[in-house]
Amino acid sequence: MEKKYKNTFKQGAIPSEFIANAIAKHQSKKDIGAHNIFLGQVRADEVDGKIVSAIEYTAYEEMANQKFHEVREATFEKYNLSCMHVYHSLGTVETGEICLFVFVSSPRRKEVFEALEYVVEKIKSEVPVFGKEIFEDESHQWKVNS
Amino acid sequence: MEKKYKNTFKQGAIPSEFIANAIAKHQSKKDIGAHNIFLGQVRADEVDGKIVSAIEYTAYEEMANQKFHEVREATFEKYNLSCMHVYHSLGTVETGEICLFVFVSSPRRKEVFEALEYVVEKIKSEVPVFGKEIFEDESHQWKVNS
Amino acid sequence: MKVEIKYFGMLAEITGCSTERFTVVDLKMAGLKKELLKKYPDFANTDFRMAQNKELVTDTTLLTGKEIAVLPPFAGG
Amino acid sequence: MKVEIKYFGMLAEITGCSTERFTVVDLKMAGLKKELLKKYPDFANTDFRMAQNKELVTDTTLLTGKEIAVLPPFAGG
Numbered sequence: 473m474e475k476k477y478k479n480t481f482k483q484g485a486i487p488s489e490f491i492a493n494a495i496a497k498h499q500s501k502k503d504i505g506a507h508n509i510f511l512g513q514v515r516a517d518e519v520d521g522k523i524v525s526a527i528e529y530t531a532y533e534e535m536a537n538q539k540f541h542e543v544r545e546a547t548f549e550k551y552n553l554s555c556m557h558v559y560h561s562l563g564t565v566e567t568g569e570i571c572l573f574v575f576v577s578s579p580r581r582k583e584v585f586e587a588l589e590y591v592v593e594k595i596k597s598e599v600p601v602f603g604k605e606i607f608e609d610e611s612h613q614w615k616v617n618s
Numbered sequence: 619m620e621k622k623y624k625n626t627f628k629q630g631a632i633p634s635e636f637i638a639n640a641i642a643k644h645q646s647k648k649d650i651g652a653h654n655i656f657l658g659q660v661r662a663d664e665v666d667g668k669i670v671s672a673i674e675y676t677a678y679e680e681m682a683n684q685k686f687h688e689v690r691e692a693t694f695e696k697y698n699l700s701c702m703h704v705y706h707s708l709g710t711v712e713t714g715e716i717c718l719f720v721f722v723s724s725p726r727r728k729e730v731f732e733a734l735e736y737v738v739e740k741i742k743s744e745v746p747v748f749g750k751e752i753f754e755d756e757s758h759q760w761k762v763n764s
Numbered sequence: 765m766k767v768e769i770k771y772f773g774m775l776a777e778i779t780g781c782s783t784e785r786f787t788v789v790d791l792k793m794a795g796l797k798k799e800l801l802k803k804y805p806d807f808a809n810t811d812f813r814m815a816q817n818k819e820l821v822t823d824t825t826l827l828t829g830k831e832i833a834v835l836p837p838f839a840g841g
Numbered sequence: 842m843k844v845e846i847k848y849f850g851m852l853a854e855i856t857g858c859s860t861e862r863f864t865v866v867d868l869k870m871a872g873l874k875k876e877l878l879k880k881y882p883d884f885a886n887t888d889f890r891m892a893q894n895k896e897l898v899t900d901t902t903l904l905t906g907k908e909i910a911v912l913p914p915f916a917g918g
Contacts, residue, residue: 602850748773
């Protein structure tokens with residue numbers, strides 16, 4: 473029996489209304505004193521005179537969702553958080569659009585700063601997501617996290 | 619001649635739509651790769667069996683706006699940021715509502731994590747804002763940052 | 765020297781007013797603080813700080829008379 | 842042993858397919874990697890890693906045949 477993990481992926485860019493909605497939902501959680509949000513945005517990088525116009529994300533989805541789950545468990549174990557939400561784009565995300573949304577909440581601020589950075593670094597290094605940078609002339613190169 | 623500083627205060631709670639709008643405005647800034655957002659939310663703390671229902675914020679506004687400006691200058695000097703925005707509530711903010719919104723953006727993620735924490739700690743320690751915690755029975759106590 | 769003093773937060777609650785004129789003899793901040801504590805003994809219950817011309821100052825700072833404020837603990841955020 | 846291999850990102854671009862059946866004789870991951878590099882010399886240009894049953898594995902890991910994947914550098918976020 474395979475365990476089925478929550479799907480962290482969303483098709484396309486993450487709209488700002490989606491983020492607003494996630495924030496608004498936490499107004500009923502009255503023990504929360506601090507939220508910290510990380511947003512990854514696609515940059516129009518220049519490579520050899522060509523400008524990136526979009527990133528096309530693919531993933532080893534089953535493994536990625538399992539890794540997202542493991543990162544979540546490890547983070548709750550390490551930090552005193554009230555909530556944590558992660559969303560990552562799949563498919564095409566244009567420059568200027570949001571491709572990663574990480575949202576942590578806690579009674580106190582110290583916890584959210586450390587927890588958010590921990591989660592983002594873990595996602596970058598442990599979750600099998602792949603990005604094809606599409607240039608304006610439709611050529612491409614494969615993105616590598618630094 | 620007194621220098622006039624930008625007003626960082628907003629009357630009442632900061633709505634989630636306002637935050638969404640601030641995020642959306644940055645989609646045209648195509649050198650940005652990472653945003654980091656801190657939100658302070660009013661907690662329904664319990665003190666001697668009474669529950670906080672709101673905080674009423676006041677400030678030494680002229681000094682506070684000058685201090686916000688100084689924090690802003692110091693942060694841009696210290697970190698490679700593309701943008702930085704800060705909003706703080708004045709007046710009554712109910713529990714579950716947002717009273718502080720700090721938004722920093724940079725080409726790269728390392729900068730935003732450090733910069734955001736720096737800004738929030740500076741605001742807490744250097745900006746003369748005062749908070750009256752109102753209990754459900756309409757009694758109150760004065761909040762002190764820890 | 766005559767100075768105008770601003771009170772905020774719980775200090776304004778204690779004084780019952782947000783600005784007040786004060787005549788000071790000792791021109792060091794410490795002297796003004798002593799007079800404030802004499803008039804408002806409840807100030808001693810809080811960790812208040814003094815600002816002059818929108819900057820925090822110490823006991824040894826000289827009064828210039830420009831925008832003096834008594835600030836209770838900060839609670840922003 | 843027959844194993845099915847998944848390819849992702851630039852590796853799938855090199856192979857031209859996203860899954861492929863492979864017959865391996867050496868049951869260590871290193872052996873499979875060697876055969877992959879023989880078939881796809883361009884794999885050598887990237888820093889690829891192997892996963893088995895959704896966990897990253899090393900050269901000395903034994904093949905169980907369960908869900909083997911070849912992963913190019915991660916680029917999430």
